[in-house]
Amino acid sequence: MLVNQEKIIEALIETIQMVAFSLLFSAVIGLPLGILLVATRKGHLLENLVVFNVINSIINIFRSVPFIILMVAIIPITRLIVGTSIGTAAAVVPLVFYAGPYIARLIENSLLEVDPGVIEAAEAMGATPGQIIFKFLIPEALSSLVLGFTIATIGLVGASAMAGAVGGGGLGDLAITYGYQRFDTTVMLITVAILVVMVQGLQSFGNILSKKIRRR
Template sequence: MLVDWQQIIEALWETVAMVSFSLLFSVVIGLPLGILLVITRKGHLWENKQLFNLLNAVVNIFRSIPFIILMVAVIPFTRLVVGTSIGTAAAIVPMVLYAGPYIARLIENSLLEVDPGVMEAAQAMGATPRQIITRFLIPEALSSLLLGITIATIGLVGASAMAGAVGGGGLGDLAITFGYQRFDTTVMLITVGILVVMVQGLQSSGNILSKKIRRR
Protein backbone atom coordinates (compact mmCIF):
# COMPACT_ATOMS: atom_id res chain seq x y z
CA MET A 1 0.00 0.00 0.00
CA LEU A 2 1.13 3.56 -0.71
CA VAL A 3 2.09 5.60 2.35
CA ASP A 4 0.57 9.06 2.69
CA TRP A 5 3.52 10.86 4.29
CA GLN A 6 1.65 14.15 4.53
CA GLN A 7 -0.98 12.47 6.66
CA ILE A 8 1.72 10.93 8.85
CA ILE A 9 3.47 14.30 9.27
CA GLU A 10 0.17 15.96 10.21
CA ALA A 11 -0.50 13.23 12.76
CA LEU A 12 3.02 13.68 14.15
CA TRP A 13 2.49 17.42 14.63
CA GLU A 14 -0.84 16.75 16.33
CA THR A 15 0.94 14.40 18.74
CA VAL A 16 3.69 16.96 19.39
CA ALA A 17 1.05 19.63 20.03
CA MET A 18 -0.91 17.39 22.41
CA VAL A 19 2.17 16.41 24.38
CA SER A 20 3.61 19.96 24.48
CA PHE A 21 0.47 21.73 25.66
CA SER A 22 -0.44 18.92 28.06
CA LEU A 23 3.05 19.03 29.56
CA LEU A 24 2.91 22.80 29.97
CA PHE A 25 -0.44 22.78 31.77
CA SER A 26 0.49 19.68 33.77
CA VAL A 27 3.65 21.34 35.09
CA VAL A 28 1.65 24.47 35.97
CA ILE A 29 -0.62 22.23 38.08
CA GLY A 30 1.90 19.65 39.25
CA LEU A 31 4.76 21.90 40.36
CA PRO A 32 2.89 23.88 43.04
CA LEU A 33 0.95 20.76 44.02
CA GLY A 34 4.17 18.79 44.47
CA ILE A 35 5.76 21.59 46.50
CA LEU A 36 2.69 21.77 48.74
CA LEU A 37 2.83 18.00 49.29
CA VAL A 38 6.35 18.47 50.63
CA ILE A 39 6.14 21.63 52.71
CA THR A 40 2.79 20.79 54.37
CA ARG A 41 3.89 17.35 55.61
CA LYS A 42 4.80 16.78 59.26
CA GLY A 43 7.95 18.56 60.39
CA HIS A 44 8.36 20.63 57.23
CA LEU A 45 8.21 24.37 56.47
CA TRP A 46 4.42 24.90 56.51
CA GLU A 47 3.15 21.85 58.38
CA ASN A 48 -0.57 21.43 57.80
CA LYS A 49 -1.92 17.93 58.35
CA GLN A 50 -5.42 18.62 56.98
CA LEU A 51 -4.18 20.21 53.76
CA PHE A 52 -1.56 17.50 53.23
CA ASN A 53 -4.11 14.71 53.70
CA LEU A 54 -6.52 16.39 51.28
CA LEU A 55 -3.92 16.94 48.56
CA ASN A 56 -2.47 13.49 49.06
CA ALA A 57 -5.93 11.90 48.67
CA VAL A 58 -6.71 13.91 45.51
CA VAL A 59 -3.41 12.92 43.89
CA ASN A 60 -3.91 9.26 44.79
CA ILE A 61 -7.45 9.23 43.37
CA PHE A 62 -6.43 10.65 39.98
CA ARG A 63 -3.35 8.43 39.79
CA SER A 64 -5.42 5.31 40.47
CA ILE A 65 -7.66 5.84 37.42
CA PRO A 66 -6.38 4.30 34.15
CA PHE A 67 -6.02 6.95 31.46
CA ILE A 68 -8.44 5.34 29.01
CA ILE A 69 -11.15 5.31 31.71
CA LEU A 70 -10.35 8.85 32.86
CA MET A 71 -10.58 10.08 29.28
CA VAL A 72 -14.12 8.75 28.92
CA ALA A 73 -15.21 9.75 32.44
CA VAL A 74 -14.34 13.44 31.96
CA ILE A 75 -16.02 13.83 28.55
CA PRO A 76 -18.67 16.21 30.00
CA PHE A 77 -15.92 18.34 31.57
CA THR A 78 -13.92 18.24 28.33
CA ARG A 79 -16.94 19.49 26.38
CA LEU A 80 -17.39 22.26 28.93
CA VAL A 81 -13.78 23.40 28.57
CA VAL A 82 -13.13 23.11 24.82
CA GLY A 83 -16.64 22.64 23.40
CA THR A 84 -16.02 19.16 21.98
CA SER A 85 -14.94 15.68 23.06
CA ILE A 86 -13.17 14.77 19.81
CA GLY A 87 -9.90 16.01 18.39
CA THR A 88 -6.51 17.21 19.55
CA ALA A 89 -7.78 20.02 21.80
CA ALA A 90 -10.24 17.67 23.51
CA ALA A 91 -7.49 15.11 24.20
CA ILE A 92 -5.40 17.69 26.04
CA VAL A 93 -7.93 18.05 28.89
CA PRO A 94 -7.84 14.43 30.15
CA MET A 95 -4.08 14.30 29.48
CA VAL A 96 -3.57 17.24 31.85
CA LEU A 97 -5.80 15.66 34.49
CA TYR A 98 -3.80 12.45 34.10
CA ALA A 99 -0.30 13.96 34.10
CA GLY A 100 -0.75 16.81 36.60
CA PRO A 101 -1.05 14.59 39.72
CA TYR A 102 1.63 12.28 38.35
CA ILE A 103 4.06 15.17 37.96
CA ALA A 104 3.13 16.38 41.45
CA ARG A 105 4.15 13.02 42.89
CA LEU A 106 7.41 13.00 40.92
CA ILE A 107 8.23 16.51 42.13
CA GLU A 108 7.38 15.52 45.70
CA ASN A 109 9.79 12.58 45.54
CA SER A 110 12.56 14.72 44.04
CA LEU A 111 12.23 17.43 46.68
CA LEU A 112 12.19 14.88 49.49
CA GLU A 113 15.58 13.62 48.29
CA VAL A 114 17.20 16.97 49.12
CA ASP A 115 19.50 16.78 52.14
CA PRO A 116 17.67 18.27 55.19
CA GLY A 117 20.93 20.00 56.04
CA VAL A 118 20.41 22.31 53.07
CA MET A 119 17.20 23.69 54.57
CA GLU A 120 18.73 23.87 58.02
CA ALA A 121 21.58 25.94 56.62
CA ALA A 122 19.12 28.19 54.78
CA GLN A 123 17.06 28.72 57.94
CA ALA A 124 20.25 29.48 59.88
CA MET A 125 21.01 32.22 57.35
CA GLY A 126 17.58 33.74 57.97
CA ALA A 127 15.96 32.74 54.68
CA THR A 128 12.18 32.99 54.45
CA PRO A 129 10.12 29.90 53.52
CA ARG A 130 9.68 31.27 49.98
CA GLN A 131 13.43 31.82 49.63
CA ILE A 132 14.13 28.33 50.96
CA ILE A 133 11.83 26.84 48.33
CA THR A 134 12.96 28.90 45.33
CA ARG A 135 16.67 29.36 46.10
CA PHE A 136 17.61 26.19 47.95
CA LEU A 137 15.06 23.36 47.69
CA ILE A 138 14.24 23.53 43.96
CA PRO A 139 17.81 24.26 42.74
CA GLU A 140 19.18 21.36 44.79
CA ALA A 141 16.57 18.99 43.31
CA LEU A 142 16.72 20.39 39.76
CA SER A 143 18.58 17.45 38.23
CA SER A 144 16.13 14.95 39.70
CA LEU A 145 13.19 17.19 38.77
CA LEU A 146 14.32 17.23 35.16
CA LEU A 147 14.44 13.44 35.06
CA GLY A 148 10.95 13.34 36.56
CA ILE A 149 9.62 15.72 33.91
CA THR A 150 11.25 13.55 31.26
CA ILE A 151 9.44 10.47 32.58
CA ALA A 152 6.15 12.39 32.65
CA THR A 153 6.67 13.58 29.06
CA ILE A 154 7.22 10.02 27.89
CA GLY A 155 4.05 9.04 29.74
CA LEU A 156 2.19 11.77 27.85
CA VAL A 157 3.46 10.41 24.54
CA GLY A 158 1.89 7.07 25.48
CA ALA A 159 -1.29 8.80 26.62
CA SER A 160 -1.52 10.72 23.33
CA ALA A 161 -1.40 7.41 21.48
CA MET A 162 -4.21 6.01 23.65
CA ALA A 163 -6.24 9.15 23.00
CA GLY A 164 -6.51 7.98 19.41
CA ALA A 165 -8.87 5.24 20.62
CA VAL A 166 -11.58 7.85 21.12
CA GLY A 167 -10.77 10.13 18.20
CA GLY A 168 -8.11 12.21 19.90
CA GLY A 169 -6.07 12.64 16.75
CA GLY A 170 -2.32 12.23 16.37
CA LEU A 171 -0.30 9.11 15.67
CA GLY A 172 -2.52 6.94 17.86
CA ASP A 173 -5.61 7.84 15.86
CA LEU A 174 -3.73 7.24 12.61
CA ALA A 175 -2.51 3.83 13.80
CA ILE A 176 -5.99 2.73 14.86
CA THR A 177 -7.94 4.17 11.91
CA PHE A 178 -5.59 3.16 9.10
CA GLY A 179 -3.14 0.69 10.60
CA TYR A 180 -5.60 -1.47 12.55
CA GLN A 181 -9.09 -0.95 11.13
CA ARG A 182 -7.89 -0.90 7.50
CA PHE A 183 -5.22 -3.57 8.02
CA ASP A 184 -2.42 -1.29 6.80
CA THR A 185 0.63 -2.88 8.42
CA THR A 186 2.98 -0.31 6.87
CA VAL A 187 1.23 2.62 8.55
CA MET A 188 1.14 0.73 11.85
CA LEU A 189 4.88 0.02 11.72
CA ILE A 190 5.71 3.62 10.76
CA THR A 191 3.65 5.11 13.61
CA VAL A 192 5.14 2.69 16.13
CA GLY A 193 8.62 3.50 14.84
CA ILE A 194 8.04 7.25 15.18
CA LEU A 195 6.79 6.82 18.74
CA VAL A 196 9.83 4.71 19.65
CA VAL A 197 12.17 7.36 18.22
CA MET A 198 10.32 10.10 20.13
CA VAL A 199 10.62 8.23 23.41
CA GLN A 200 14.29 7.44 22.87
CA GLY A 201 15.03 11.04 21.96
CA LEU A 202 13.19 12.43 24.97
CA GLN A 203 14.87 10.04 27.40
CA SER A 204 18.34 10.67 25.99
CA SER A 205 17.88 14.45 26.05
CA GLY A 206 16.59 14.33 29.61
CA ASN A 207 19.53 12.22 30.76
CA ILE A 208 22.07 14.55 29.12
CA LEU A 209 20.54 17.71 30.58
CA SER A 210 20.25 16.13 34.01
CA LYS A 211 23.94 15.17 34.00
CA LYS A 212 24.96 18.69 32.97
CA ILE A 213 22.91 20.24 35.77
CA ARG A 214 24.28 17.72 38.31
CA ARG A 215 27.85 18.57 37.38
CA ARG A 216 27.17 22.28 37.87
Protein backbone atom coordinates in the same frame (compact mmCIF):
# COMPACT_ATOMS: atom_id res chain seq x y z
CA MET B 1 0.27 1.70 1.55
CA LEU B 2 -3.23 3.04 2.26
CA VAL B 3 -2.15 6.35 3.79
CA ASN B 4 0.12 8.99 2.33
CA GLN B 5 3.10 10.75 3.83
CA GLU B 6 1.11 13.92 4.54
CA LYS B 7 -1.20 11.99 6.88
CA ILE B 8 1.75 10.67 8.87
CA ILE B 9 3.33 14.12 9.16
CA GLU B 10 -0.02 15.62 10.20
CA ALA B 11 -0.48 12.94 12.86
CA LEU B 12 3.05 13.53 14.15
CA ILE B 13 2.43 17.28 14.44
CA GLU B 14 -0.83 16.63 16.29
CA THR B 15 0.97 14.33 18.73
CA ILE B 16 3.69 16.92 19.36
CA GLN B 17 1.04 19.58 19.95
CA MET B 18 -0.86 17.36 22.37
CA VAL B 19 2.26 16.49 24.34
CA ALA B 20 3.60 20.06 24.40
CA PHE B 21 0.38 21.75 25.56
CA SER B 22 -0.44 18.95 27.99
CA LEU B 23 3.03 19.14 29.53
CA LEU B 24 2.79 22.92 29.88
CA PHE B 25 -0.61 22.90 31.62
CA SER B 26 0.27 19.82 33.67
CA ALA B 27 3.44 21.51 34.93
CA VAL B 28 1.45 24.61 35.91
CA ILE B 29 -0.80 22.35 38.02
CA GLY B 30 1.72 19.74 39.16
CA LEU B 31 4.55 22.04 40.25
CA PRO B 32 2.66 23.91 42.98
CA LEU B 33 0.90 20.71 44.09
CA GLY B 34 4.24 18.90 44.39
CA ILE B 35 5.74 21.76 46.38
CA LEU B 36 2.71 21.86 48.68
CA LEU B 37 2.94 18.10 49.26
CA VAL B 38 6.48 18.57 50.55
CA ALA B 39 6.01 21.84 52.42
CA THR B 40 2.82 20.86 54.28
CA ARG B 41 3.75 17.31 55.28
CA LYS B 42 4.50 16.53 58.94
CA GLY B 43 7.70 18.09 60.21
CA HIS B 44 8.29 20.28 57.16
CA LEU B 45 8.35 24.00 56.44
CA LEU B 46 4.62 24.76 56.37
CA GLU B 47 3.25 21.75 58.23
CA ASN B 48 -0.49 21.51 57.65
CA LEU B 49 -1.83 17.96 57.73
CA VAL B 50 -5.31 19.00 56.54
CA VAL B 51 -3.96 20.56 53.35
CA PHE B 52 -1.50 17.70 52.87
CA ASN B 53 -4.14 14.98 53.28
CA VAL B 54 -6.60 16.71 50.94
CA ILE B 55 -4.02 17.19 48.16
CA ASN B 56 -2.55 13.73 48.73
CA SER B 57 -6.00 12.09 48.47
CA ILE B 58 -6.97 13.98 45.31
CA ILE B 59 -3.71 13.02 43.61
CA ASN B 60 -4.13 9.38 44.63
CA ILE B 61 -7.67 9.31 43.22
CA PHE B 62 -6.64 10.63 39.80
CA ARG B 63 -3.57 8.39 39.66
CA SER B 64 -5.73 5.34 40.45
CA VAL B 65 -7.88 5.77 37.32
CA PRO B 66 -6.50 4.28 34.07
CA PHE B 67 -6.11 6.95 31.40
CA ILE B 68 -8.56 5.42 28.93
CA ILE B 69 -11.27 5.38 31.63
CA LEU B 70 -10.36 8.89 32.74
CA MET B 71 -10.81 10.17 29.19
CA VAL B 72 -14.36 8.85 29.04
CA ALA B 73 -15.26 9.82 32.60
CA ILE B 74 -14.44 13.52 32.15
CA ILE B 75 -16.02 13.95 28.71
CA PRO B 76 -18.57 16.46 30.14
CA ILE B 77 -15.70 18.53 31.58
CA THR B 78 -13.83 18.30 28.27
CA ARG B 79 -16.87 19.53 26.35
CA LEU B 80 -17.35 22.34 28.85
CA ILE B 81 -13.75 23.53 28.43
CA VAL B 82 -13.12 23.11 24.68
CA GLY B 83 -16.65 22.59 23.32
CA THR B 84 -16.02 19.09 21.95
CA SER B 85 -14.83 15.66 23.08
CA ILE B 86 -13.09 14.74 19.81
CA GLY B 87 -9.85 15.98 18.33
CA THR B 88 -6.45 17.17 19.46
CA ALA B 89 -7.67 20.06 21.62
CA ALA B 90 -10.15 17.79 23.40
CA ALA B 91 -7.43 15.22 24.12
CA VAL B 92 -5.34 17.83 25.96
CA VAL B 93 -7.90 18.11 28.79
CA PRO B 94 -7.78 14.48 29.99
CA LEU B 95 -4.04 14.43 29.37
CA VAL B 96 -3.66 17.31 31.83
CA PHE B 97 -5.88 15.57 34.39
CA TYR B 98 -3.72 12.48 33.92
CA ALA B 99 -0.26 14.09 33.96
CA GLY B 100 -0.82 16.89 36.50
CA PRO B 101 -1.05 14.58 39.55
CA TYR B 102 1.74 12.41 38.13
CA ILE B 103 4.07 15.40 37.84
CA ALA B 104 3.12 16.46 41.38
CA ARG B 105 4.32 13.07 42.67
CA LEU B 106 7.55 13.26 40.69
CA ILE B 107 8.26 16.73 42.04
CA GLU B 108 7.45 15.59 45.57
CA ASN B 109 9.90 12.69 45.28
CA SER B 110 12.64 14.91 43.84
CA LEU B 111 12.32 17.52 46.59
CA LEU B 112 12.26 14.90 49.32
CA GLU B 113 15.59 13.56 48.05
CA VAL B 114 17.31 16.83 48.97
CA ASP B 115 19.58 16.53 52.01
CA PRO B 116 17.73 17.84 55.10
CA GLY B 117 20.96 19.59 56.00
CA VAL B 118 20.32 22.04 53.17
CA ILE B 119 17.05 23.11 54.79
CA GLU B 120 18.67 23.35 58.20
CA ALA B 121 21.46 25.52 56.81
CA ALA B 122 18.93 27.78 55.07
CA GLU B 123 16.90 28.14 58.25
CA ALA B 124 20.08 28.98 60.20
CA MET B 125 20.70 31.78 57.69
CA GLY B 126 17.24 33.18 58.44
CA ALA B 127 15.65 32.26 55.11
CA THR B 128 11.85 32.33 54.88
CA PRO B 129 9.93 29.19 53.80
CA GLY B 130 9.45 30.69 50.33
CA GLN B 131 13.16 31.40 50.01
CA ILE B 132 14.05 27.93 51.22
CA ILE B 133 11.78 26.35 48.61
CA PHE B 134 12.75 28.44 45.59
CA LYS B 135 16.38 29.30 46.38
CA PHE B 136 17.54 26.10 48.08
CA LEU B 137 15.22 23.11 47.59
CA ILE B 138 14.38 23.49 43.90
CA PRO B 139 17.94 24.38 42.78
CA GLU B 140 19.31 21.41 44.74
CA ALA B 141 16.72 19.08 43.20
CA LEU B 142 16.94 20.52 39.67
CA SER B 143 18.82 17.58 38.15
CA SER B 144 16.28 15.13 39.57
CA LEU B 145 13.40 17.40 38.48
CA VAL B 146 14.66 17.33 34.90
CA LEU B 147 14.59 13.53 34.93
CA GLY B 148 11.12 13.65 36.47
CA PHE B 149 9.80 15.90 33.72
CA THR B 150 11.46 13.65 31.15
CA ILE B 151 9.57 10.66 32.53
CA ALA B 152 6.33 12.69 32.56
CA THR B 153 6.83 13.76 28.94
CA ILE B 154 7.41 10.17 27.83
CA GLY B 155 4.28 9.16 29.72
CA LEU B 156 2.35 11.83 27.84
CA VAL B 157 3.62 10.49 24.52
CA GLY B 158 2.20 7.08 25.40
CA ALA B 159 -1.06 8.54 26.71
CA SER B 160 -1.48 10.74 23.62
CA ALA B 161 -1.21 7.63 21.46
CA MET B 162 -3.86 5.98 23.63
CA ALA B 163 -6.10 9.02 23.11
CA GLY B 164 -6.41 7.96 19.49
CA ALA B 165 -8.72 5.14 20.63
CA VAL B 166 -11.47 7.70 21.27
CA GLY B 167 -10.80 10.09 18.41
CA GLY B 168 -8.06 12.13 20.03
CA GLY B 169 -6.05 12.47 16.83
CA GLY B 170 -2.31 12.09 16.46
CA LEU B 171 -0.27 8.96 15.86
CA GLY B 172 -2.55 6.79 17.98
CA ASP B 173 -5.58 7.69 15.87
CA LEU B 174 -3.59 7.06 12.71
CA ALA B 175 -2.46 3.64 13.92
CA ILE B 176 -5.98 2.59 14.87
CA THR B 177 -7.81 4.05 11.86
CA TYR B 178 -5.37 2.93 9.16
CA GLY B 179 -3.04 0.42 10.76
CA TYR B 180 -5.60 -1.65 12.67
CA GLN B 181 -9.04 -1.07 11.15
CA ARG B 182 -7.76 -1.04 7.54
CA PHE B 183 -5.10 -3.73 8.14
CA ASP B 184 -2.22 -1.54 6.95
CA THR B 185 0.78 -3.16 8.63
CA THR B 186 3.17 -0.60 7.12
CA VAL B 187 1.39 2.31 8.80
CA MET B 188 1.36 0.44 12.10
CA LEU B 189 5.10 -0.22 11.91
CA ILE B 190 5.87 3.38 10.92
CA THR B 191 3.76 4.68 13.80
CA VAL B 192 5.53 2.43 16.30
CA ALA B 193 8.93 3.42 14.89
CA ILE B 194 8.15 7.13 15.21
CA LEU B 195 6.99 6.69 18.82
CA VAL B 196 10.13 4.71 19.68
CA VAL B 197 12.36 7.41 18.17
CA MET B 198 10.46 10.12 20.07
CA VAL B 199 10.80 8.32 23.39
CA GLN B 200 14.49 7.51 22.83
CA GLY B 201 15.19 11.11 21.85
CA LEU B 202 13.36 12.57 24.85
CA GLN B 203 15.06 10.20 27.29
CA SER B 204 18.52 10.88 25.87
CA PHE B 205 17.97 14.65 25.96
CA GLY B 206 16.70 14.47 29.55
CA ASN B 207 19.68 12.36 30.65
CA ILE B 208 22.20 14.72 29.04
CA LEU B 209 20.57 17.83 30.50
CA SER B 210 20.35 16.26 33.97
CA LYS B 211 24.05 15.33 33.89
CA LYS B 212 25.06 18.84 32.88
CA ILE B 213 23.04 20.35 35.72
CA ARG B 214 24.48 17.86 38.22
CA ARG B 215 28.06 18.73 37.22
CA ARG B 216 27.37 22.42 37.82
